[in-house]
Amino acid sequence: MKKKVQIIIKNNNFKKEYKGKIVSVFRGHAFNYLIPNGIASLATMNQIKHHEMFSDIAKKEEEANSIAIKKIKSRVEKISKITIYKKIGNNKLIFGSVKEKDIINWIYKYTSIKFEKKQIQISNINSVNISIIKIQIKQNMIVTVKLCIIPYNT
Structure with missing residues (x-):
């Protein structure tokens, strides 16, 4: 049995990490505190793909925004x-x-x-x-x- 599991952070106030980051934490901490209190969710393969897709979209939007600002x-x-x-x-x-x-x-x-x-x-x-x-x-x-x-x- 694994000692650590991967979770996706839902709030910005967890150990100074930003929302959407994938972190490895101890199994007991994840299932007894983080997941029941809505601070994080368990990271499955589909959720990781979903997160990566949205982070790629956000990066592309940020690049387009910086290009527009440079033009202005x-x-x-x-x-x-x-x-x-x-x-x-x-x-x-x-x-x-x-x-x-x-x-x-x-x-x-x-x-x-x-x-x-x-x-x-x-x-x-x-x-x-x-x-x-x-x-x-x-x-x-x-x-x-x-x-x-x-x-x-x-």
Whole structure:
């Protein structure tokens, strides 16, 4: 009789292992604690094939997602500067201020890339000047772009 059996983990909190991993544990621990409490299930050949099939699909999706993110990053890096025209008043101050919405609309108009408001990091801009904004494409992927505010008169 085998001392260890293979199980598939159902929860992420078992010994710092992630969900879906196949682990060998002692038979008594598996049948008396892990399986009855729903933490793991017994790994049969069909379940192992099923798990491998879904892990392959997840890897392919992750690769396709990373390729798409790299394409978006390269398109955003091609933007050398964003130019926004604003009406000015006294002392070179613009009416209102430049918000994330203005930048999102500019990027969508010229590149057809849709960003969310939380992906744009901008300081408070209410005068005619050149400043730098940060566009967060992914968690650790940030692109910096020049923002030029140009006045116009009506």
